[in-house]
Structure formats: structure tokens, C-alpha cells
């Protein structure tokens with residue numbers, strides 16, 4: 216292929232169609248793309264999760280394919296002017312390879328870091344992990360899922376021995392007698408999922424929502440518990456306390472299928488409901504009604520999402536709800552269970568195949584000798600050559616450019632300048648790097664800081680697989696070729712690997728065994744075949760999943776070890792994948808937020824999402840219809856609080872924490888507690904919510920405390 220020269224679209228007649236899935240969230244709604252006369256339309260498609268439904272983001276997703284701001288040429292920072300300038304692929308990749316070599320020869324292999332994303336396909340996530348461990352031989356790789364799924368993942372692993380967001384198909388929600396949603400707002404974050412909630416209520420089921428705000432989801436609920444942010448663990452402990460005193464727990468299940476209950480029983484004994492009411496503000500009567508609905512239903516589901524998880528005690532909070540689910544005998548009972556709502560498009564698969572600091576493909580541990588031997592065998596390298604575990608995302612980002620930290624970083628699929636906690640500090644760290652490389656299809660705030668920007672393909676331009684929130688592996692199908700000048704992430708990684716090997720003059724990379732491997736053949740299906748072998752025998756076993764099988768059956772659920780054997784829509788029916796087959800209780804204790812309110816910072820600040828914007832906003836802020844629907848950030852505050860501050864609706868306010876401040880218009884709403892303010896995190900610049908957030912992290916998962924810190928709110932004097 217000549218440098219960057221590619222036809223804008225594949226030859227062949229239009230109209231043409233591709234049956235694929237939305238590029239955004241973990242619901243991975245089915246959609247059909249149809250191209251005619253150069254225009255791509257999104258049509259709804261029947262798929263078991265969305266049943267033909269799409270949200271506004273899905274409907275408009277194709278508008279970015281031919282967007283005027285689309286990157287179609289590599290950019291290199293010009294040392295003289297300091298500006299990013301168009302460059303050839305050869306010049307850009309040579310600069311990256313040379314920069315990596317300089318940094319590694321001066322500071323060692325770990326001085327180059329890699330940062331990935333939960334939006335990458337399984338093939339890319341796998342290739343990125345392999346690139347870090349084999350081509351760069353650095354231990355420093357982690358990804359944005361650390362900010363997303365890590366607390367639920369860690370809690371699931373320690374309780375069940377496996378981390379699959381939903382251990383049952385989404386359709387189980389529609390049949391639940393009682394459904395408890397903790398810190399989840401799917402009416403805005405996964406709108407087509409609301410169909411299952413509607414069906415559930417039409418069948419007479421009870422929906423209970425736990426959220427400090429009266430969200431669109433809370434409005435659907437039969438019962439809304441409105442706790443102070445950061446007090447969910449107290450709520451969970453009180454619910455279990457009530458279940459115990461009212462004889463609602465399943466003693467036979469506890470005896471037969473679990474271990475460690477006694478300590479949990481002792482721990483929740485002190486959590487009488489009145490104590491939880493004082494802390495959380497949730498009335499005792501509501502706690503009792505919730506415990507009874509959970510304890511008496513036949514089909515009962517408890518789900519957590521980021522509201523409960525993005526805390527410095529996120530793992531323990533999730534564990535509190537897992538303990539409750541286990542005590543009620545839910546996991547493995549037909550139609551019942553605990554699950555978490557995974558967020559990013561491939562938030563599930565992206566956490567299984569090796570872009571996590573401590574992980575090898577198949578959800579293997581990088582410090583497990585047997586796992587290292589297996590994966591090294593697939594990669595054709597000596598197991599001793601594989602680096603050890605790295606550090607979690609925030610610690611990694613916070614070490615960049617420091618004397619002991621990495622001096623170079625490659626980013627694939629994340630925009631931490633907007634989305635990392637305490638973002639001004641992280642922005643500074645990124646600026647301190649000798650070399651920042653960002654692969655993206657738009658100039659994100661992070662790409663704008665880079666030394667080298669590599670324009671990459673979009674979802675409709677390449678094949679691959681994604682694993683949705685149910686653990687169901689799906690096919691992303693290409694509609695057309697990438698535009699001229701654009702390469703795929705897989706091709707970029709393969710090219711860089713070859714350049715690094717040439718420069719080293721050895722044959723360690725690509726490894727000897729890789730003649731047909733992902734470095735030499737950056738074709739998604741070939742990479743998937745390698746991933747199948749690398750994951751074989753692991754917790755997330757994809758060995759039996761083929762693209763043909765996915766095509767024939769609306770996807771396949773892992774674990775699926777055998778091409779001729781079944782996949783696994785439901786986990787835990789007979790045993791848990793722990794050494795003794797039992798699920799494990801863990802006694803956990805409520806603790807205060809990392810930062811408590813004070814006279815100078817008297818309000819609680821929490822953050823989240825709005826329907827029409829996605830994540831750091833790189834994509835959705837560029838779609839006109841979405842920009843009209845949600846044009847700017849805002850600060851949601853209660854009218855009583857606004858009255859005390861003398862702030863009118865729409866007036867700009869400043870939210871100030873010990874770390875920084877944001878400015879955005881006030882949005883007055885009785886839907887929020889008067890002691891709490893909320894802002895969405897989708898915007899950068901002065902309205903960046905993450906200038907304010909706390910970078911305290913969970914000691915087990917490394918999850919930052921995005922959902923609570925102490926602030927004051929001030930009027931901004933306008934001339």
C-alpha cells in the first residue's frame with residue numbers, strides 16, 4: 216500500500232448495507248447501516264437487547280464518518296512553531312519508533328506506557344496488550360475501564376470468581392418481580408433498556424431505584440430511595456440487617472452454596488435501619504419496604520452502576536450488594552441474580568484480553584506462572600520475557616513525566632484530559648512527557664496535546680467483535696473502507712512493531728512464532744483466531760467462539776471453550792468458578808467519603824451523564840443534533856440552595872473544590888437533594904467537571920472517587 220493512499224470507499228455498487236451494532240455504549244444496540252450515493256443512513260435492527268430501539272446517539276452515529284473535522288492525515292508537532300502539522304505516515308511512524316527507542320534506551324523499557332480504552336474491539340484490546348508486553352516489553356499498560364468497571368469487576372472476582380457484568384441475559388430484567396437499580400440511570404445512559412423496565416412493571420413487577428437525584432429512571436420507579444452520595448454501603452448493610460431480622464434470608468442456599476456468612480452477619484448486626492437513615496437520609500420505612508420486596512419476590516435482580524461504584528470504597532459498596540444478593544439466594548436462581556451494568560461499548564471484552572495492568576488474555580493474571588506460560592506459547596516468546604504487572608490507570612497517569620515515571624505514552628481510545636479525575640493535574644503530567652502519541656479519528660483534547668496524532672478508522676470501516684453487557688460476543692461489521700489517509704489501529708500497531716524490531720536488529724519482535732500472528736497479519740478475523748487460542752482455558756474463554764457461530768446465533772456468551780459445545784448465557788446455576796465452587800461473602804464496613812464537607816466546602820458534588828452526550832464528548836459534541844439537545848455543561852442545584860446563594864436559573868456559577876473549579880450555567884431543579892450539586896462530565900475547558908473531582912482511589916480496584924467530593928458554589932459576577 217502506498218503511503219496513505221486508499222480509495223475513499225471500497226469499489227462496488229451502492230446501495231450497500233451492513234448489519235452491525237452502535238459504536239457507543241455497552242448495550243450494543245443492533246443497527247443496519249445503509250449507504251447510498253455516499254450517504255450513510257442508520258436503520259434500526261431487531262436484536263435481542265434493543266428489540267429495534269435506538270437512542271439519539273445511535274441514530275446519529277454515522278454523521279461522524281464524513282465529518283469535516285475527521286482526521287485524515289497524521290499530524291506531527293513542529294518543533295519550531297509548536298503546532299501540529301500534516302505529515303506522511305512514514306514520517307509519523309518513524310518519529311514514534313525513534314521516540315520509543317530514545318526513551319527506552321535512556322530510561323528502560325517501562326519508560327514507555329500504553330493507555331487503552333473500553334471502546335476498542337476485542338481484537339484491538341488484545342493486540343494492544345500484546346504490543347505492550349511483546350513489542351515494547353513494558354509493564355506500563357492500563358486503560359480507561361479502570362475509571363468505569365473496575366470496582367464491580369473486583370467485587371465480582373472476589374465473590375464469584377468471575378467478572379461478567381450480567382451473569383444472565385438482559386431479557387431476565389423484563390420478568391423480575393423485584394428489580395433494584397443502585398446508582399444507575401439507564402433512562403439516559405441506555406434508553407432502549409427502558410423497554411425491559413416497562414415490561415417488568417406491566418407484568419406487575421416492582422422497580423426500586425437508589426439515586427441522589429430524581430432521574431428519568433427514578434421517575435419510572437415504584438419506590439425511589441434518595442440517599443446522600445457515598446452512603447450506599449450503609450443502605451446495603453441496613454437492607455441485609457432487615458432481611459436477617461425478618462427471616463427473609465435463604466439459609467439453605469447460604470449453607471450449600473456460599474462461605475464466610477458468619478462474619479457478614481456480625482458486621483451487619485450493627486446496621487439497624489435507623490442508623491442507616493441518619494447517614495443516608497433514606498427513611499426506615501423505605502428501607503424496610505425495599506428489603507421486603509427483595510426478600511419475598513421469586514425472581515429478584517439487583518444491579519449496580521457507576522453511582523454506587525465510582526467511589527474510593529466502590530469495591531466494598533458493590534460487595535455490600537453482592538452480600539445482600541447471596542444472603543437472599545439470588546445468584547444462580549432462575550431469573551434472579553446480581554449484576555452490574557457495564558458502560559462502554561466493549562467495556563466487558565475490553566477488560567478480558569490484556570489491556571489491564573495485571574492481566575493477560577482470557578482474564579488471566581499476569582503474575583500467574585501457568586498463565587504466562589500459556590500466553591507466551593501463543594505469542595512465540597519465552598515466558599520470562601513477559602513483563603510483570605503494571606499500575607492502575609490513575610497512578611500511571613499521575614506518574615507520567617515524573618522522575619520515576621514513564622516519559623512516553625501511546626493512547627488508543629481514551630481522552631483523559633477531559634475524563635480523568637483531577638484533570639488539570641493529569642493534563643500537566645501529559646504535557647511533561649517527552650513523547651505523547653494519540654490514535655484517534657477526531658482531534659480530542661488529549662490528541663491536541665500530542666506530539667504525534669495518528670488518524671484511525673471508525674467503527675463502520677472495520678470488522679471486529681465486541682462483548683456486550685451480557686457477556687455476549689457480537690460482530691461489528693464494516694460497511695466500507697476507511698477514507699484515504701486513514702489506517703486501522705491494528706495496522707498501526709503492526710507497522711510500529713515491525714519498525715521497532717528493525718531498529719533493534721533482533722528478531723524478538725515480531726516474535727518468531729508470529730509469522731501468521733496479529734503483528735504480521737493485522738486483519739481482525741486473524742487476530743480473533745489468535746485471541747481464541749490465547750484465551751483458551753482462561754476465565755473468559757473464547758476458544759469455542761467463531762465469527763460464523765456469532766453470525767448464526769445473535770452472538771455467543773463466554774465462557775465457550777468448545778466450538779461444538781454450548782455457550783453460557785447464564786452463570787452459576789450449579790456452582791461458582793471458585794476453587795471450592797462456593798461464592799464468598801466478605802464482611803465490609805461503611806466508611807465516609809475520602810473528602811468530607813467542611814465550612815469552606817459545604818456541599819457534596821457528584822457527576823454523571825446526560826442522554827445526548829457520550830463520555831468525554833469528542834464524538835457527540837461534534838454531532839449537530841446532539842449539540843442542539845445538550846449544548847453545554849450545567850450545574851444542577853436545588854432551588855432552595857440557589858435561593859441561599861442568590862443564583863437564578865441559567866446564570867453562570869462556579870463550583871470550587873480543593874483541586875480546582877468549573878464554571879457553567881446553573882440549572883435549578885427540585886430533583887436533587889439540597890445538600891448536593893451535580894454536573895455532567897462531557898465537556899472540557901472551563902466547564903470541565905473533572906477539574907473539580909477528587910483523585911482519591913479505591914485501594915483494591917484503583918477506581919477514582921468521581922461520584923463525591925466537597926465543594927462550594929459561587930455566583931459568577933457578570934458585568
Ligand SMILES: Nc1nc2c(c(=O)[nH]1)N[C@H]1C(S)=C(S)[C@@H](COP(=O)(O)OP(=O)(O)OC[C@H]3O[C@@H](n4cnc5c(=O)[nH]c(N)nc54)[C@H](O)[C@@H]3O)O[C@H]1N2
Nearest residue numbers: 398399400404444445520521522558559823824826829830
Ligand atoms: N448518554 C450516555 N450514555 C452512556 C454514557 C454516556 O457518556 N452518555 N456512557 C456509558 C458508560 S461508559 C457508562 S460507565 C454508563 C454509566 O451509566 P450510569 O451508571 O447509569 O451513569 P452515571 O450518570 O454516571 O451515574 C448514574 C447515576 O448515579 C447517580 N449517583 C451519583 N452519586 C451517587 C451515589 O453516591 N450513589 C448512588 N446510588 N447514585 C449516585 C447519579 O445521580 C446518576 O444518575 O453509561 C453508558 N452510557
Ligand SMILES: Nc1nc2c(c(=O)[nH]1)N[C@H]1C(S)=C(S)[C@@H](COP(=O)(O)OP(=O)(O)OC[C@H]3O[C@@H](n4cnc5c(=O)[nH]c(N)nc54)[C@H](O)[C@@H]3O)O[C@H]1N2
Nearest residue numbers: 359362363627628629630634654659822830831833896921
Ligand atoms: N467526573 C467523571 N468522570 C468520569 C466519569 C464520571 O462518571 N464522572 N466516568 C468515567 C467512565 S465510566 C469512563 S468509561 C471514562 C470515559 O472517558 P474516556 O476514556 O475519555 O472515553 P471517551 O470519551 O469514549 O474517549 C474515547 C476516545 O477515543 C476515540 N475512539 C473511539 N473509538 C476508538 C477506536 O476504536 N480507536 C481509537 N484509536 N480511538 C477511538 C474517541 O474519538 C475519543 O476521543 O470517563 C470516566 N470519567
Ligand code: SF4
Nearest residue numbers: 237239240244270273
Ligand atoms: S443505548 Fe447505547 S448502544 Fe443503544 S443506541 Fe444508544 S448509545 Fe447506542
Ligand SMILES: [Mo]
Nearest residue numbers: 362363558559
Ligand atoms: Mo464507563
